[in-house]
Amino acid sequence: MNDQLSRRTVLGVTSGAIATGLAGCLTGNDQQENNDGQNSDAAGQTDEEDGHDDSHEEDDHGSHTEDLNGPSAEAEVAMTTTDSGDHFEPHVVWVESGGSVNWTNKSGSHSTTAYHPENDEPQLVPDETAAWDSGVLSEPEATFDRAFETEGVYHYYCTPHETAGMIGSIIVGHPDLEAQPALEEPPSEKSDAVREKLTGLNETVRGTLNGDNTDDDNHADNDSHANDDGHDDHNH
Structure with missing residues (x-):
């Protein structure tokens, strides 16, 4: 048990x-x-x-384009060499008539050089304006300054890196877009890469200066389509 x-x-x-x-x-x-x-x-x-x-x-x-909401008294442009290539940063700036642009070499060796006959280049700056050429800047933080009195669009390039697409634009004041040599068809003697870059810059410049008109046109188009749709629906 x-x-x-x-x-x-x-x-x-x-x-x-x-x-x-x-x-x-x-x-x-x-x-x-x-x-x-x-x-x-x-x-x-x-x-x-x-x-x-x-x-x-x-x-x-x-991001290679600053906020282009209107012209400023001065603009800063960095010249750089990065893993993605050689750049003006930003590519496009907008200053007042009489405003100045300051270029600073941050890395690599670069120049800021106008597309101007005096530099043996086609004219992509306003008529009767002077050329500029900084020469190649190699020292870090080396600078070049220029004031712009004449309203217009100015294209410029880096002499060692133009063919790689190191090209920039300056808008001065509120220019008449139809009177700008820079905004005409890119020069045929330039390479396809350079022509493509200039075409892109022209689109940016035109879009910037026509921004208000573009918005108004889009708004009008949208209203028109909305009215048409409403009218059709009413008929049906």
Whole structure:
């Protein structure tokens, strides 16, 4: 009788211990899965944050045109060599008549040189304006300044890197777009790469100076379409 009770007691204790052990294992596995899930979520969040930062950096690096909301008294242009190439940053600036532009060499060796017959180049500056050429600036933080009195559009380039697309534009005042040599068809004697760059700059300049008119035209078109749609619907 005692032996039977003892066996039952041992079996009960053993069964309880096994159940407790299994419960402990299950609890440990659940806890590990929870930890793994939290780690995965944290890793995913980190990846998302990293992706956001990379995108922001790319946007900053790709921005080569300042906010062209109107002419300023002066403008700053950096001349740089980066992994993506050689650049004027920003590519287009807008100053008042009499305003000045300051170029600063940040890295590499560059020049700011007008497209002007005096520089043995086609004229891509307003009529009867003087040429400029800084010469190649190689020292870091070397600068070149020029004031612009005549309203108009001025294209210029870097002598070592023109064919690589290092070309910039200056808008002075509120010029008549139809009277600007710079905005005519790019010179045929230039390479395709240079012509393509000049075409892009011309589009930016025209878009900047025609911004208000473009918005008005789009608004009028939208209103016209809306009225036409409403009229058709009414007829149907």
